[in-house]
Amino acid sequence: MEQLPILPTIARSVVPLLIFRIPLLGILLSNLCDLYDWKFIDHSTPAKLAFYQNWDKTFDLYYLTFIFIIAFSFKDKLAKNTAIFLFLYRLVGLAFFYSTHNRQFLFFFPNIFENFVIFYLMYKLFSKKDVLFKTHQILILVLSVIAIPKLIHEFFQHFLLHHPWEYFDVAGWLGTTGVVQEYLNYGIFGTLLYIAPILLCLTYLLKKLR
Numbered sequence: 001m002e003q004l005p006i007l008p009t010i011a012r013s014v015v016p017l018l019i020f021r022i023p024l025l026g027i028l029l030s031n032l033c034d035l036y037d038w039k040f041i042d043h044s045t046p047a048k049l050a051f052y053q054n055w056d057k058t059f060d061l062y063y064l065t066f067i068f069i070i071a072f073s074f075k076d077k078l079a080k081n082t083a084i085f086l087f088l089y090r091l092v093g094l095a096f097f098y099s100t101h102n103r104q105f106l107f108f109f110p111n112i113f114e115n116f117v118i119f120y121l122m123y124k125l126f127s128k129k130d131v132l133f134k135t136h137q138i139l140i141l142v143l144s145v146i147a148i149p150k151l152i153h154e155f156f157q158h159f160l161l162h163h164p165w166e167y168f169d170v171a172g173w174l175g176t177t178g179v180v181q182e183y184l185n186y187g188i189f190g191t192l193l194y195i196a197p198i199l200l201c202l203t204y205l206l207k208k209l210r
Contacts, residue, residue, distance in 0.1 A: 005055070008037040016063035023070050024121040027114065030063040050101070060111070061094060067117050078133035079120045082143075086113035103158040110154045115146045119198055127206055138205065145201040149193040164189050 011033050019026030034056070041052050064087060071083035093109020096102070119142055123132045133139045156164045165171070165185035176184055 005037075005041045008033075008040050009055075009059075012037060012059040012062070016066050019063065019066040019070060023067075024118065024125060027063075027067060027118055027121070031114065034060060034063075053103070054098070057094060057097065061091075064090065064111070064114060067114060071117060074120065075130035076120065076132055078136075078139060082133070082139060083113060083117055083120070086116055089113070103161075107151070107154040107158045110147070110150050112143070112147050112150055115150065115194070115198070116143070119146060119202065122198075122202055123205065126202070127209070129209075132205065132209070134209070142201060142205075145197045149197055153189075153193050164193075 012030075015033050016026060016030045018029060037056065037059075038052065041055075042048050068084070068087045071080055071087070074080040074083065090109055090111050090113050093105050096105040096109070120132055124130060133142075153164065156162055156167070160167070165188070169181075169185065170188050171181040171184035174184070
């Protein structure tokens with residue numbers, strides 16, 4: 001039996017508690033822990049990789065449950081109902097994953113829920129308004145902006161079993177190596193797949209709905 005990684009386990013247990021106090025910051029820090037925990041855990045063998053995947057998805061569910069709980073306090077009814085549905089949808093996917101250990105289920109049941117809540121909380125922060133989804137058209141726009149890049153990333157991870165930058169090493173093409181190459185690729189693809197689409201859509205809606 002694999003040994004429980006102490007420091008990553010403590011971090012992923014404690015940090016999500018901040019979600020109840022400062023939701024947006026707590027979610028972002030929990031996501032950061034999720035992104036980097038694998039660097040501190042040995043997954044060099046199939047058995048160790050399987051252990052890490054189960055450990056990681058367990059803590060994903062742990063902090064996603066906290067986000068699910070705070071979603072019930074959303075004053076935007078459509079945001080609340082959509083968040084609840086997206087969490088339950090992801091939960092079905094995790095159930096299939098745990099029962100079959102087939103990673104491809106994670107593609108068909110992606111974690112759109114987390115980024116959806118982040119988007120809504122960012123809108124609340126910058127607009128000082130509680131209601132974003134005044135029409136279903138706005139909901140479709142936001143879900144599209146979040147889901148399409150997420151599905152691209154999930155396809156690489158769970159069908160091709162690699163990250164996008166392992167196929168398209170942009171940082172390497174720019175002549176960087178080592179740690180700089182690694183983190184530059186994180187930044188480039190993180191921006192392309194998540195940061196830029198969310199910020200562009202958020203900026204558009206902030207102007208449109210002000």
